[in-house]
Amino acid sequence: MPNKYIGQSVKRTEDPRLIKGLAHYVDDIRLPDTLHVVFVRSVYAHARIRSVDTSAAVAAPGVVAVYTGQDVADKLGPVPCASALPELKVPDHRVLAKDKVYFVGHPIAAIVATDRYAARDAVDLVVVDYEDLPVVSDVEAAASGGPVIHEQFPDNIAYKLTSGEGDIAAAFTSAERTVKQRILHNRLAPIAMEPRGVLARYLPGEEELTVWSSTQIPHLLRTQLALMIGMPENKLRVITPEVGGGFGSKLNVYAEEALLGWISMQLGKPVKWIETRRENIAATIHGRGQVGDIEVAFKNDGTITGLRYNVFADLGAYHQLLTPAIPTLTGLMLSGAYKIPAIQINITACFTNKMATDAYRGAGRPEATYVVERALDLVAADLNMDPADVRRKNFPSADEFPFHTATGLDYDSGNYEAALDKAQSIADYAKLRADQKAARSEGRLVGIGISTYVEICALGPSQAMPAGGWESATVRIEPTGKVTVLTGASPHGQGQETSFAQIAADELGVNLNDVTVIHGDTGVVQYGIGTFGSRATAVGGTAVYVAIQKLKEKAEKIAAHILQADATRIAFEGGKYSVSAATAAAAGASSEPVVPVGEAPAAALPEPQTEGRTSLTIQEIALAAHLAKELPPDTEPGLSATYFFEPKNFTFPFGTHIAVVEVDRETGDIKFLRYVAVDDCGKVINPMLVDGQVHGGIVQSIGQAMYEEVVYDEQGQLITGTLMDYALPRAVHIPEFELDRTETPSPVNPLGVKGVGEAGTIGATPAIVGAIVDALSPFGVKHLDMPIKPEALWRIIHTSH
Amino acid sequence: MKQAISLSVNGVTRTDEVEPRLLLVHYLRDVLGLTGTHVGCETSLCGACTIMLDGQAVKSCTMFAVQADGSEVKTIEGFATNGDLHPVQEGFWEKHGLQCGYCTPGMIITAAQLLERKTNPSREDICHGLDGNLCRCTGYQHIIEAVKYAATKAAGK
Numbered sequence: 026m027p028n029k030y031i032g033q034s035v036k037r038t039e040d041p042r043l044i045k046g047l048a049h050y051v052d053d054i055r056l057p058d059t060l061h062v063v064f065v066r067s068v069y070a071h072a073r074i075r076s077v078d079t080s081a082a083v084a085a086p087g088v089v090a091v092y093t094g095q096d097v098a099d100k101l102g103p104v105p106c107a108s109a110l111p112e113l114k115v116p117d118h119r120v121l122a123k124d125k126v127y128f129v130g131h132p133i134a135a136i137v138a139t140d141r142y143a144a145r146d147a148v149d150l151v152v153v154d155y156e157d158l159p160v161v162s163d164v165e166a167a168a169s170g171g172p173v174i175h176e177q178f179p180d181n182i183a184y185k186l187t188s189g190e191g192d193i194a195a196a197f198t199s200a201e202r203t204v205k206q207r208i209l210h211n212r213l214a215p216i217a218m219e220p221r222g223v224l225a226r227y228l229p230g231e232e233e234l235t236v237w238s239s240t241q242i243p244h245l246l247r248t249q250l251a252l253m254i255g256m257p258e259n260k261l262r263v264i265t266p267e268v269g270g271g272f273g274s275k276l277n278v279y280a281e282e283a284l285l286g287w288i289s290m291q292l293g294k295p296v297k298w299i300e301t302r303r304e305n306i307a308a309t310i311h312g313r314g315q316v317g318d319i320e321v322a323f324k325n326d327g328t329i330t331g332l333r334y335n336v337f338a339d340l341g342a343y344h345q346l347l348t349p350a351i352p353t354l355t356g357l358m359l360s361g362a363y364k365i366p367a368i369q370i371n372i373t374a375c376f377t378n379k380m381a382t383d384a385y386r387g388a389g390r391p392e393a394t395y396v397v398e399r400a401l402d403l404v405a406a407d408l409n410m411d412p413a414d415v416r417r418k419n420f421p422s423a424d425e426f427p428f429h430t431a432t433g434l435d436y437d438s439g440n441y442e443a444a445l446d447k448a449q450s451i452a453d454y455a456k457l458r459a460d461q462k463a464a465r466s467e468g469r470l471v472g473i474g475i476s477t478y479v480e481i482c483a484l485g486p487s488q489a490m491p492a493g494g495w496e497s498a499t500v501r502i503e504p505t506g507k508v509t510v511l512t513g514a515s516p517h518g519q520g521q522e523t524s525f526a527q528i529a530a531d532e533l534g535v536n537l538n539d540v541t542v543i544h545g546d547t548g549v550v551q552y553g554i555g556t557f558g559s560r561a562t563a564v565g566g567t568a569v570y571v572a573i574q575k576l577k578e579k580a581e582k583i584a585a586h587i588l589q590a591d592a593t594r595i596a597f598e599g600g601k602y603s604v605s606a607a608t609a610a611a612a613g614a615s616s617e618p619v620v621p622v623g624e625a626p627a628a629a630l631p632e633p634q635t636e637g638r639t640s641l642t643i644q645e646i647a648l649a650a651h652l653a654k655e656l657p658p659d660t661e662p663g664l665s666a667t668y669f670f671e672p673k674n675f676t677f678p679f680g681t682h683i684a685v686v687e688v689d690r691e692t693g694d695i696k697f698l699r700y701v702a703v704d705d706c707g708k709v710i711n712p713m714l715v716d717g718q719v720h721g722g723i724v725q726s727i728g729q730a731m732y733e734e735v736v737y738d739e740q741g742q743l744i745t746g747t748l749m750d751y752a753l754p755r756a757v758h759i760p761e762f763e764l765d766r767t768e769t770p771s772p773v774n775p776l777g778v779k780g781v782g783e784a785g786t787i788g789a790t791p792a793i794v795g796a797i798v799d800a801l802s803p804f805g806v807k808h809l810d811m812p813i814k815p816e817a818l819w820r821i822i823h824t825s826h
Numbered sequence: 827m828k829q830a831i832s833l834s835v836n837g838v839t840r841t842d843e844v845e846p847r848l849l850l851v852h853y854l855r856d857v858l859g860l861t862g863t864h865v866g867c868e869t870s871l872c873g874a875c876t877i878m879l880d881g882q883a884v885k886s887c888t889m890f891a892v893q894a895d896g897s898e899v900k901t902i903e904g905f906a907t908n909g910d911l912h913p914v915q916e917g918f919w920e921k922h923g924l925q926c927g928y929c930t931p932g933m934i935i936t937a938a939q940l941l942e943r944k945t946n947p948s949r950e951d952i953c954h955g956l957d958g959n960l961c962r963c964t965g966y967q968h969i970i971e972a973v974k975y976a977a978t979k980a981a982g983k
Contacts (some may be wrong), residue, residue: 034922036920036922037919037922039927040918040919040924040927041919042932043860043924043927043930044900044902044911044913044915044918044919044924044927044930045861045902045903045905045906046860046861046863046901046905046930046931048862048904050863050864050928051862052855052861053855053861055859074932098896124857129874142845142847142848163980173906216927217928217962218864218865218866218872218874218926218928218929218960218961219926220866268926269864269927269928270925270926270928270962270963271928272962299865300865301868302828302867302868302869302872303868320858340954375830376940381958418849493965495878517926518925518926518927518963519925520925645913679884689858700864700891713922716922716968717922717925717963717964717965717968719965720964720965720966720967721962721963721964721965722965722969723965724965725962725965744833747867747869748867748869748871748872749869749871750958753960754963755953755956755957755960755966756953756955756959756969756970757953758955759966759967761949761967762965762967763889785965823857
């Protein structure tokens with residue numbers, strides 16, 4: 026029977042509350058007697074704290090308490106880092122700075138007051154006596170001596186790592202040709218529209234702490250907070266209400282989350298902290314922040330024979346949860362969509378006096394894709410080949426999967442040529458090139474950029490993950506026939522309340538509106554890992570799917586028992602278990618359902634009428650399973666199943682993006698003429714949601730390529746501290762996207778899905794930059810660093826002759 | 827010293843004593859409990875706090891509550907009438923114009939104003955009209971389609 030919901034653009038069930046303004050984000054939750062917390066944060070990038078005088082603040086109207094680093098130093102454990110790398114230096118990261126501050130925005134004291142205006146007033150009354158210290162602002166300078174940030178270590182190098190397979194030295198010594206390019210990955214701020222926020226309530230009688238936090242990982246957060254605060258994990262409940270975007274910035278455990286919980290325990294009242302946008306840009310994790318040299322060895326025909334990337338990774342002042350791991354993901358993806366026999370990455374990861382970098386949408390993989398795609402463009406330019414042809418030449422063919430890379434991965438499935446063919450066909454590539462030639466002859470600066478990316482998703486097998494890579498689901502059918510899905514994933518805009526309901530409704534043969542998906546509450550949902558790394562559907566959705574199969578095995582046994590037929594003669598279709606036709610005809614029985622499943626108010630549950638029936642709906646079986654009067658021997662009452670799905674491999678979505686731009690000769694302004702994207706994320710549950718993920722990802726790429734950059738000056742002062750200075754793409758900046766798909770199922774999970782959350786941010790940046798570089802190629806331009814601003818282009822246009 | 831204000835919010839008269847420095851957005855959210863209006867930047871750059879004030883879409887994070895004294899305010903909670911969604915709300919649902927939903931109330935109100943001013947806007951008109959509202963999830967394309975949907979729907983009525 027064809028699916029009724031899977032594969033359809035079903036409208037989201039989460040939308041009505043959101044479009045009516047009736048949803049609840051953290052700051053929308055109101056508890057009586059709530060106190061408000063505001064932080065005193067460092068204005069210096071690197072300084073010794075001589076003293077913190079809080080006396081005036083403590084005496085200010087409305088102030089209930091003030092806590093400094095000294096007050097909490099031995100009360101709360103360190104902010105955790107989950108990455109384990111050989112010889113990694115891990116600084117002691119306390120929730121409040123005590124003796125030194127390491128970046129602008131570093132929290133020094135917490136002020137608790139009866140309302141947030143009073144708390145904010147008192148911030149100005151705290152006197153911090155700083156002794157400023159030399160600042161390490163540049164990552165390459167950090168690597169080469171100078172002042173040491175963390176005095177317990179000999180230098181600022183957090184770790185060095187070399188990885189890769191193949192004989193890289195031989196690849197370069199025997200190379201017919203080589204190219205080399207220094208490439209910068211601008212530091213970015215994730216800027217979820219809802220900043221972070223925490224509400225904590227301790228109930229002294231019950232000894233229970235509830236923390237509402239805008240997070241992507243409620244269960245992992247609960248475990249870490251229990252360790253930091255020193256309380257039993259089963260007395261701590263984390264609830265993620267509506268979350269206004271994350272993009273990796275809320276895949277973390279932050280000082281403020283632990284501190285709020287602890288303060289609530291001290292004061293016996295609810296306490297709330299809502300991050301301001303200024304704090305969000307200064308003290309929520311950043312992404313990217315690498316600079317390195319990419320070198321490629323290749324043959325005269327364009328065949329790539331070796332690739333080496335020497336990279337400096339700017340980790341910031343402290344490790345957040347996954348900070349050190351991000352550059353290693355870059356190393357994993359350096360083969361891109363190509364057969365490259367020898368690959369090497371040499372990472373030098375350094376501390377600087379800045380906010381930590383960590384997992385921002387793509388998390389190390391956009392960096393890999395960007396350097397590899399830029400490298401392919403450089404090879405094409407060097408050989409005077411079309412960039413599409415160089416890519417095609419180096420693809421593994423569709424029958425070479427699973428494909429082993431020299432970075433140690435096994436790509437699950439792929440057909441890279443098909444995606445490129447389709448994108449070129451939609452874009453009418455030959456005509457695009459002809460039009461470009463004609464435009465150039467008129468003096469117009471038109472450029473075409475191509476990216477044929479592959480990404481690593483569905484993170485991931487537990488062996489490769491710091492805290493488990495599986496995901497969980499419980500599916501149960503309630504006595505009234507309603508289906509409840511509990512998922513350990515923690516969607517925050519991706520729409521899994523809808524897409525998981527689509528899976529459940531089809532697999533159980535029930536109506537979509539009979540299914541409710543519950544997530545983000547550790548008091549309700551079994552342990553889970555969370556939503557990041559394009560994993561929710563591929564790992565969490567699979568857990569839902571397999572839990573349903575388990576539930577149906579039990580339902581089938583109950584059906585066979587009630588229908589008095591051998592289980593082998595029972596078939597499930599359209600939500601009904603039926604005895605096969607021949608048997609039914611012989612029995613001359615009815616197949617009309619007799620248990621109404623609807624919304625009409627009823628005084629009591631109906632008794633299932635099973636006498637003489639040849640079929641039962643799964644919802645009728647659920648009722649029978651709960652009443653437990655007609656169950657096979659040794660059968661547990663109730664109808665629910667839980668499954669923890671452990672994937673055997675990552676998934677590897679891929680695709681081709683083609684960008685066409687025109688640069689204005691007079692102003693250097695960049696305008697999109699076309700944007701074509703063909704993405705392959707395996708099987709698609711809801712095409713509309715997939716398109717939405719791709720659109721959003723591409724626009725974050727447009728941001729990185731053309732507008733966004735977190736800028737610190739040489740004193741470590743944050744120059745881009747508001748949305749006035751940190752430029753995000755707006756509606757006027759985007760092209761009309763032309764999207765399509767190819768569909769290569771993943772063999773890693775039974776749904777065949779791969780994940781799509783990060784595709785746009787990984788695939789698009791090189792296409793956009795490639796197009797701008799191509800537009801400027803008449804001026805001899807081969808590479809431009811991001812963000813590419815009109816001013817830079819204007820200078821090139823008006824200084825070259 | 828607190829100051830008395832009286833204003834109409836979603837058709838209901840509200841009278842309160844507020845500090846002169848209380849921001850309108852905090853009055854709506856914290857005093858009236860209308861939490862559909864969001865704070866995204868505190869600097870009137872992101873538009874998450876957009877409301878209708880005397881028929882004009884304005885950003886309530888950079889206005890004091892006392893400045894709204896005597897005004898008519900409409901927030902996102904006042905956009906559906908008798909349970910029927912406003913055409914722009916319907917467009918956002920139909921066209922997947924939202925993901926995390928945080929910018930959505932402001933986007934819907936700005937789009938509604940845009941359609942009041944121009945009933946049949948071009949793509950360029952829509953993008954220009956939404957220039958004061960940031961969305962980090964959708965990439966805007968589905969929002970633009972949502973506004974087009976609403977324009978068509980409103981024209982058909």
